[in-house]
Amino acid sequence: MAKIKSSKNATKKETIVEKASKLFFEKGFSASSMRDLAERVGVEAASLYNHIRSKEELLQEICFKAAQHYTENIDAIEKEDTPFIQKIEKILRFHIDQMINNYEVVQVVDRDWKHLSEPHLTNYHNERRAYRKRITAIVEEGIRRKEVKDIDAPTAVLIMLHAVSGIESWHRSVQKISAKDLEENILLILLKGLGK
Template identity: 65%
Template sequence: MLVYFCFMGRIKTDSNTTRKEVIIRKAAELFREKGYKAASMRDLADTVGVEAASLYNHIHSKSELLHIICFDVANRFTQKMDELEAEKIPIIQKIEKLLRFHISGMVHHFEEVYVSDREWKHLADPYLSNYQNQRRTYRKRFAAIIEEGIRKKEVKKVDAPTAVLIMLHAISGIESWHRSKQKINGKELEESMIAILVGGLKTSR
């Protein structure tokens, strides 16, 4: 017979949100803030408002949290790429659209996108190789678009993989925009970035 003094209550959920989703959300915040390895399950439990052991009623392991976050993001991007490839618009517009998708992902789903971008190293096989493959082919598809642009003379002659690398990492730099004190608003940021990045690609006339 055991008496509970400081009973903490259940994890609060809005309707349409499972407790697991709440945990994943908080995990993303925490992993972003401290890094996957430095964030402990006890930390996570605190921010969720529960004891560490209780988390395991909803999830299987810490690593599950990471791979859910990573693949959620990766799949969203892959899906967007599918749609984009099917569209019949000028290449330079395709590129712009893709960049805008990346930028707004980084602005509005910051925690998840950032974690998937920086912490995927800590995935365990077979998820690790899976993730790496998905990422690699995504970049190849992106590079293929740029190369098509070069053939059609819409895009300046550049090394396509290098261009992809620049674009994607430039966008991941939005991280420091989030961190900065006096930040311009999200829409301005987007336009500035597009101007520089797309401007750097267009054939100069």
């Protein structure tokens, strides 16, 4: 409930992780240097290591915090007693919201999670697979109840999750469309299709 948004009462480590998210988003994890990061934080590179153990720890923080956020959301949706097509809609709305309001983190996680080292790499990979499986189960139940078209559920999940990631480009564009309109358009396309 207590959402801290880059405010002054954030830990120094939190500040570092936040600056790292933006840096990694802009340059990618591998092309980002600790000296780059230190400059943005406003200290010397060596000083960062009083708050973090390594560059990779930053990536771990980013990836697993995001994963936890995703898990909490799917927990809540699974518990709800609503039609399955509505659960799918809520999952989509959550991902759209994340991509609009937390896109640096989302993009870094999607693009750079492969740079995690073991055992974190395997752990993260498993979390990712588990998350997709839970969404797949919801889609499959939706199909069984005739609320969803008879499609291959894992394929549908891949499309749902990746279609939404396209909004990243929206941030850089002229943004002639509002965030709300964007959300409704995406839902319309994915739920009802492009064709008339």
